[in-house]
Amino acid sequence: MNTPKLRLLLLPVCLAAAWTFAAAAEPVCRRLANGLEVVILTDNTNPAIASFVVVKTGLRGEGMSSSGISHMLEHLLFNGTATRTQEQIYEEADLMGAYHNAFTRDDYTCYMMLAPREHFPKMLNLQVDMVFHSILPPEKLEKERGIVLEELARDRTSPRYAAERALAGHVFAGSPYALPALGTEASIATMSREQILRYYRSYYVPNNAVLLLVGDVDIPTALDHVERELGALPRGELPGGPAMPALFGPDRFAAFDVDGAASQVVVTLSAPALTEPAWTVFRLVRRWLEDEEMSPLAALVRAGAVKGFQGETLTNRDYSLYQITLELPGPGPVSPERARALADKLRALPLDHLPEPVVRAYITQETVSEIYDMENIHYVGMWKGQILALADPARYPDYFGDRAIAPLVRFDATAVRTETARLLGHPNPIITVLAAKPAAKSPAPMMPPGAGMPR
Template structure:
């Protein structure tokens, strides 16, 4: 749910960038450690205040305990669904009034969903922050989830899900997470299953909202130009009047940790091969957490003995296109995630073996104090630059607040600075000694030996005796069968006085056929997991290609093994 920043805000942020470039030192501005105040309101609402006198704007980022970790099989996807729904009206503001009032003050209002939280942010000029906070609190505590708007947002989320399904890279990433985090909510898609989002009624969504959107399940990080005493008073006024509620206790996460390394392969029609590799770790515990943060950054760097990218490029040359390394942390588990993009000429098995071997042995390689200090300075500088956009800094800090709480903001840099080179080596060897890797190779693979292009053929066109033009595009590596039907000249063939009758025809298509009348048509589709798209969504402005003036369009998709059905 990303929106562009208003012009006035951009100008103010630009001024702040200039001020920082001219003289703010990295030590104080880069660390929130000595700059913030922390308070807990009587209703349990936690607030962290970070004054920045040089700024002309204020950002409020509210981290809500609502994400994959809080969901069940029956509610998977509701955290993200609610992120959308809370922009659609409250007890005292319509959707239009929410948008108009924020626009009137030159503010910015947005949100994003993570695995352990949902993040709501407002950004406004200092003189208008009271209005912005009032809108934010109104949305968080008093949204009404209007039924008509619910259907609109349902359509938008379904479109997001369909878009992900149409992107092989997104499919591969989702499959890898399902394998790596098997047995936990983190194996599920943040967007949720299409079938659930398409059919879930308003009541369970509203109950989820009332269960987790309570003040004692929220933390606000407020950054900008303000007096801390006045801001705390304002926060109490806007967020402190809602009573707390008991938040359900979460069931322990119990991942299915593999007993040995395992590599899965999945064919996708892509131009490159992606090798995903990951290993689970235990609960993030301080101070080892800081050592793992630094170790992962060393692995992700372009230079140095710990650089995975340098090692793979030296070993496999141009067959390696890109390498990324990520340290993923949640309240009860951590994970190392590596993604290696390969040319189709690469020997996937050899890259898999070499990557695992490097990760297991790299802890033996010495790290100089100078190298570690340079890395810390780089990370601290990046935080200074992120501080130029306070709402962006809040987004980056949200995972830390969700997992560790506000204390991490004061503990982080002292903890990072206390880590020694030997400490990084020790922590990494300790993890790798008992780690088992899960891998997924996705792309134009061929069973056995080095992967090759899957043999996609040139399209063929034929005209059948009845005049139907058929274009066939074969791809042996694709797991999907799709049939697209295009009817030309829609407006030209519609009878006089019956404009739009083809749209009505599209609406009637799901009602059944001669062979499968009524509900039997839908059941027949469900039996083979097929889906038919025949109408535009009225809730999505850009979804308008099924009934254009020049043509009508119908799409049918199923797994290739069921194409004869």
């Protein structure tokens, strides 16, 4: 890790680079008559175009009987349309030199294609056909069902799987976010094509989607192609959202026995939402808390209370959380009193040691990260997909380039300490103990009679 002094030296260069990049990358935003949002980010230094279709549905639209349906549908959309077989889809992509992929998240699913700029019209036609005109070929369902069940079986072999499922099930209890993204063996095994079709027709409509184009895009020409390919899609009537439970309340505590080398206490706190103004300073708070050298959490390590710590942000349409995982020195059970005492220590951590140069260094790191993500055009949809799914479209430009970075420089060490105190001071954190089961002692090897006896 760089020292704060070395980090600080990078600041003027990085901020200048961010300004130069952002000046050439102000997004152009349009809304088609059918409600489809279109965002175009030009980068004429790259002779390719990346196209991302962000559909605003994921785990949030699922229940126990439909668990995994978003991911299953994602698989099926690569299998054929009314005008193309699966083989033709892949052959056309290969002939363009295109890369295509997809992923499913809590509240959106993203489909991406990347191809040389001269193939943009053909690429967009192929992508739109796949995403909005699939026939979900019946003969492909069992193949994809088998693939997903294999993924589930592979996940279960991970030593972390049981711990991750227990943690999500406790923290998000009563909400769809407690369910696994891949679904369950029972839900996948019984999922019918008719059920998937209903889901597809309900959520895959233009007024529930965003098209993001990034790269060497000629904007007027691109908008003409977008209107031609997507403008005639009919609007849909979206299903109502599920009722979401309040996560925080008095004494949210649970303990689970899991495999692992060391027991952990996971403290879940309420964080600013991705679309809230406080998210900006929270980006710096995360940098501080996850900095092994400077983090106030390091005081717990120095005191011998924990062996190590990690931080993770979980954010979706309904909840924004920050989880602090405290790793204990070894395996074994953890009493509720010990776990609660560790959570209480978070509220009492000293927050006075945060020099201004370190805050400037964190701003540099955020700036570098933004530049890197934006200049690798096939990454943009991965990192910005969620904000496109959650934010008010009128504010889309605020989340790209310099407009995403500029607000950071307004915050100093006092602001970061204040937001950190608010975060750690949550009166009712969710406490989850992941108690690592001690390894069973191997029995002593059996010895034949007389072995080892003096002769």
